[in-house]
Amino acid sequence: MKKILPFLFLFALPLFSNAETADDILTKVLTKLNSVKDYKVSATIKANIPMIKILPNEATIYFKQKDKFKVESKGITILPKQGFTDINNFLAKKNYIAVINDTITTGGVKTYLMSVIPNSAGGEMILAKLWIDPERSVIMKSQITTKSNGTVTTSYTYGDQVKYGLPSKMVFEIDIKKFKLPKSVASDINKSSAEKKKKIGNKGTITITLTDYQVNKGLNDSIFK
Amino acid sequence: MTTEPIIRVEHLAKRFGTFEAVKDVSFTVNRGDVFGFLGPNGAGKSTTIRCLLSLIRPDAGKVELFGKSYANERSAILANIGSIIEKPDFYRYLSAERNLEIFARISGANVGKKEIAEMLDFVGLGDRGKHKVKGFSHGMKQRLGIAQTLLHQPELIILDEPTTGLDPQGIVEIRNLILRLRTEQNKTVVLSSHQLSEIELIANRMVIINKGKTIVEGAVQDLLDANDLQVRIETDDAGAAKSVIVAAYPTTDVTQLNARELEFPVHKDQVHLINQLLVNAGIPVHAIEPKRKLEDYFMNIISSEHVA
Amino acid sequence: MLLKNTWNEFIKILSKPRSYLGVGALTLLIGIIIFAMKADGKSIISFVTASFEQTLTFNGHILNGYLIAFIILQMLIVHVPLLVALVTGDLIAGEAAMGTIRMLATKPISRTNIVLSKFIAGAAYTLFIIIWMGFLALFVSTALFGTGDVIVLNSDGLVILPEADVLWRFGAGFCVAFLSLLTVSSLSICLSAFAENSIGPIVATMSVIILFTIIGSLDVTVFDSIKPYLFTTHMVSWRSFFEDPVPWSTIRQSVIILVAHNVVLVAIAIVRFNKKDITS
Numbered sequence: 168m169k170k171i172l173p174f175l176f177l178f179a180l181p182l183f184s185n186a187e188t189a190d191d192i193l194t195k196v197l198t199k200l201n202s203v204k205d206y207k208v209s210a211t212i213k214a215n216i217p218m219i220k221i222l223p224n225e226a227t228i229y230f231k232q233k234d235k236f237k238v239e240s241k242g243i244t245i246l247p248k249q250g251f252t253d254i255n256n257f258l259a260k261k262n263y264i265a266v267i268n269d270t271i272t273t274g275g276v277k278t279y280l281m282s283v284i285p286n287s288a289g290g291e292m293i294l295a296k297l298w299i300d301p302e303r304s305v306i307m308k309s310q311i312t313t314k315s316n317g318t319v320t321t322s323y324t325y326g327d328q329v330k331y332g333l334p335s336k337m338v339f340e341i342d343i344k345k346f347k348l349p350k351s352v353a354s355d356i357n358k359s360s361a362e363k364k365k366k367i368g369n370k371g372t373i374t375i376t377l378t379d380y381q382v383n384k385g386l387n388d389s390i391f392k
Numbered sequence: 393m394t395t396e397p398i399i400r401v402e403h404l405a406k407r408f409g410t411f412e413a414v415k416d417v418s419f420t421v422n423r424g425d426v427f428g429f430l431g432p433n434g435a436g437k438s439t440t441i442r443c444l445l446s447l448i449r450p451d452a453g454k455v456e457l458f459g460k461s462y463a464n465e466r467s468a469i470l471a472n473i474g475s476i477i478e479k480p481d482f483y484r485y486l487s488a489e490r491n492l493e494i495f496a497r498i499s500g501a502n503v504g505k506k507e508i509a510e511m512l513d514f515v516g517l518g519d520r521g522k523h524k525v526k527g528f529s530h531g532m533k534q535r536l537g538i539a540q541t542l543l544h545q546p547e548l549i550i551l552d553e554p555t556t557g558l559d560p561q562g563i564v565e566i567r568n569l570i571l572r573l574r575t576e577q578n579k580t581v582v583l584s585s586h587q588l589s590e591i592e593l594i595a596n597r598m599v600i601i602n603k604g605k606t607i608v609e610g611a612v613q614d615l616l617d618a619n620d621l622q623v624r625i626e627t628d629d630a631g632a633a634k635s636v637i638v639a640a641y642p643t644t645d646v647t648q649l650n651a652r653e654l655e656f657p658v659h660k661d662q663v664h665l666i667n668q669l670l671v672n673a674g675i676p677v678h679a680i681e682p683k684r685k686l687e688d689y690f691m692n693i694i695s696s697e698h699v700a
Numbered sequence: 701m702l703l704k705n706t707w708n709e710f711i712k713i714l715s716k717p718r719s720y721l722g723v724g725a726l727t728l729l730i731g732i733i734i735f736a737m738k739a740d741g742k743s744i745i746s747f748v749t750a751s752f753e754q755t756l757t758f759n760g761h762i763l764n765g766y767l768i769a770f771i772i773l774q775m776l777i778v779h780v781p782l783l784v785a786l787v788t789g790d791l792i793a794g795e796a797a798m799g800t801i802r803m804l805a806t807k808p809i810s811r812t813n814i815v816l817s818k819f820i821a822g823a824a825y826t827l828f829i830i831i832w833m834g835f836l837a838l839f840v841s842t843a844l845f846g847t848g849d850v851i852v853l854n855s856d857g858l859v860i861l862p863e864a865d866v867l868w869r870f871g872a873g874f875c876v877a878f879l880s881l882l883t884v885s886s887l888s889i890c891l892s893a894f895a896e897n898s899i900g901p902i903v904a905t906m907s908v909i910i911l912f913t914i915i916g917s918l919d920v921t922v923f924d925s926i927k928p929y930l931f932t933t934h935m936v937s938w939r940s941f942f943e944d945p946v947p948w949s950t951i952r953q954s955v956i957i958l959v960a961h962n963v964v965l966v967a968i969a970i971v972r973f974n975k976k977d978i979t980s
Contacts, residue, residue, distance in 0.1 A: 216756075217857070218856065218857030218858060219752070219857055219858045219859075219860070220857065220858070220859045220860065220944045221858075221859075221860040222860075222862055224862075226759070238757075238759040239759075240759055240760050241760070241863075242760055242848065242849040242860075242862055242863060243758060243759065243760035243761070243762055243848070243849040243851060243860050244758075244759045244760055245756050245757070245758060245759075245860075246756065246757050246759060247755065247756060247757075248753075248754070248755055248756060248757050315754055316754050316755050317754075317755060319755070341755050341756070342755065343755070408977075408979075442977075442978065442979070445805075445806045446805070446806070447802060447805055447806065447977070447978040447979075448977040448978065448979065449975075449977060466808070466810070467701075467808040467809070467810065468808070469808075470806060470807060470808040471808040473806065475806050477802045477806070478799075478802075479799070480803075481798055481799025481800050481802065481803065482800065482803075483712060483715070483798070483800060484798070485715050485716060485717070486711075486712075486715055490711070490715075494708045494711065494712075495803060495807065497704045497705070497707065497708055498701060498704055498705050498708065498804075498807045498808070498809045499807055499808065500701075500807075500808040540803070
């Protein structure tokens with residue numbers, strides 16, 4: 168795959184000859200993201216995942232450069248393992264090859280679809296596909312494939328904080344094929360074997376609506392302890 | 393003493409599987425009786441007594457207490473009975489007082505702590521009321537059992553083998569207690585036993601059963617008087633004495649016990665005639681011992697039943 | 701007379717050392733579970749969430765008192781029947797073995813009332829065991845671990861119940877758990893009416909529970925038709941209150957079957973005891 172990619176890159180160049188390169192676009196995105204030193208935001212988390220039943224929950228999310236992240240909630244909340252800081256961290260390392268594959272309109276916004284492949288095989292990430300709005304330098308959609316966690320697709324909607332590249336809504340689509348229930352605990356005699364074997368879907372979504380951003384207010388490190 | 397029947401048992405029968413425990417038992421107990429219920433071990437006494445107390449359902453026959461039957465007046469009958477079956481068993485982990493409280497609560501009478509204390513005094517356990525029953529001797533349990541039977545002031549007391557397992561002093565104590573029930577409290581008492589000496593000393597009427605059947609029923613005194621005595625005679629020459637007696641009374645079954653002793657049944661009016669007969673024949677009589685105990689009568693009946 | 705003898709039965713149960721054996725064992729077991737949770741609760745939780753945590757992160761106070769109470773109930777509900785049977789299996793047969801049944805049955809109280817008073821006293825003991833278990837599981841756990849949402853692992857996945865929605869589920873769950881333990885109590889009293897010593901009914905009760913549980917857990921179609929009628933199938937019904945949505949029809953069916961078992965078992969005990977010749 169890695170051998171083929173440079174050739175793909177060569178083919179792709181003429182298509183965007185007058186445009187910016189993938190690296191330029193990603194640098195702009197990253198610059199915007201890096202303008203956020205810290206933030207605190209209220210989140211409403213709705214999870215719609217087969218095999219997990221949870222009511223929508225309120226949480227407060229804290230972030231501080233470069234990788235401090237904390238979710239504070241009264242009850243239990245579920246978040247995808249990838250999504251919030253992974254792309255930022257990955258892009259910040261600049262150890263990747265990025266290729267623009269296509270231009271696609273997603274959610275009424277014209278985007279570049281680009282593939283970002285890590286240069287080294289040691290990391291967790293295998294491939295990231297990013298749909299980037301070049302006008303606002305924000306990621307509209309991402310699809311990250313990792314070694315151990317499968318593929319997570321995230322759609323982003325932006326509001327007031329678009330100038331920081333911070334979304335007002337994120338919809339994560341996660342792969343649940345690997346979910347298994349420990350049999351010894353899941354004793355449920357009431358259900359017949361037929362009921363137990365009913366088919367469930369492979370995908371689940373987590374929707375996070377983010378409001379009341381407080382950006383760059385100087386969060387204390389003690390919050391993250 | 394009235395002759396109002398308080399218990400009437402007619403042709404009682406009970407079978408456990410193939411074993412006929414009671415075949416045909418009938419008797420009547422009158423108000424005020426101390427009634428002896430006699431029989432060897434395995435005669436069917438306990439089964440009969442259990443039928444009297446509704447512990448066992450008879451297969452046939454009639455059991456009537458106070459003119460009522462268990463079929464429709466069980467509680468009314470049992471409210472008027474106090475009983476000990478075989479041995480008094482109590483809740484070992486509870487005190488004597490608490491045990492009496494438990495049984496008094498379901499006895500159908502209002503029995504308070506005062507009455508319980510008085511009853512413990514009556515049976516000589518006044519100072520042991522707070523003690524747990526597990527530390528009681530058999531005799532103490534037996535006395536506590538009698539206290540339990542009397543708590544609710546029943547008319548009828550049924551005691552199944554009340555002296556079994558007691559030491560001689562315990563037997564005397566229980567016997568005296570039963571006599572006091574009759575004299576001081578005017579109770580009707582049914583007393584089962586396999587020991588005739590026991591019954592002879594305290595009962596006025598009795599029934600003897602064997603192999604599940606009634607053998608004889610009546611007043612203890614009548615049964616004693618109606619039968620010949622068993623007499624033992626000691627002489628210098630038992631053989632000669634036997635010849636003289638048999639010659640005079642050919643139907644008499646004389647048993648020579650040894651060279652000096654004879655034993656034979658005889659009516660009490662004839663004892664002095666036999667003495668005179670032997671003296672006239674020149675055979676000196678050193679001793680005449682009439683055995684008038686009910687024990688002998690009982691043993692005769694039982695042994696004749698065995699032969700039959 | 702029924703009430704008077706029921707009071708007597710309470711006194712007897714309260715005075716018997718074996719009655720405290722169950723309470724003591726329960727206290728010890730719950731203490732051990734709480735200690736284990738305090739020492740290594742997180743790894744126990746991750747056993748449940750491990751396969752999800754590759755993709756998801758669970759945030760919040762997961763190891764809380766409510767979850768531990770749920771775990772305690774789940775672990776102990778299998779063992780509590782033994783503790784109940786230890787006392788209730790002795791109620792009639794113990795009296796036969798001790799000989800006091802003769803005294804009891806010659807008092808002016810009907811045999812039906814004797815059985816009913818023993819059933820009521822057994823039910824009260826069972827209720828006490830459940831309340832004690834609930835007290836230790838809920839109050840001690842929440843005092844030590846605080847409260848929070850409850851993650852419950854069912855056969856079709858995880859259910860995360862909000863803290864505010866949990867207490868009534870525990871209450872209702874305890875009620876159904878009581879009903880299932882009451883069935884154990886009725887079974888042992890019923891068997892007790894057939895026996896002359898208390899070991900028999902206790903062992904027989906546990907044997908029936910083990911046998912029915914095995915039949916219930918075997919995935920064999922020949923047993924499918926009888927499974928819904930085995931009381932052991934419904935002994936885990938309390939758990940249904942921790943599903944979302946609550947399967948009310950399943951719970952109703954379980955309650956009906958458990959109540960029916962109780963009625964039938966007590967009726968058998970009454971008939972048997974009324975017909976029984978007391979020869980002990």
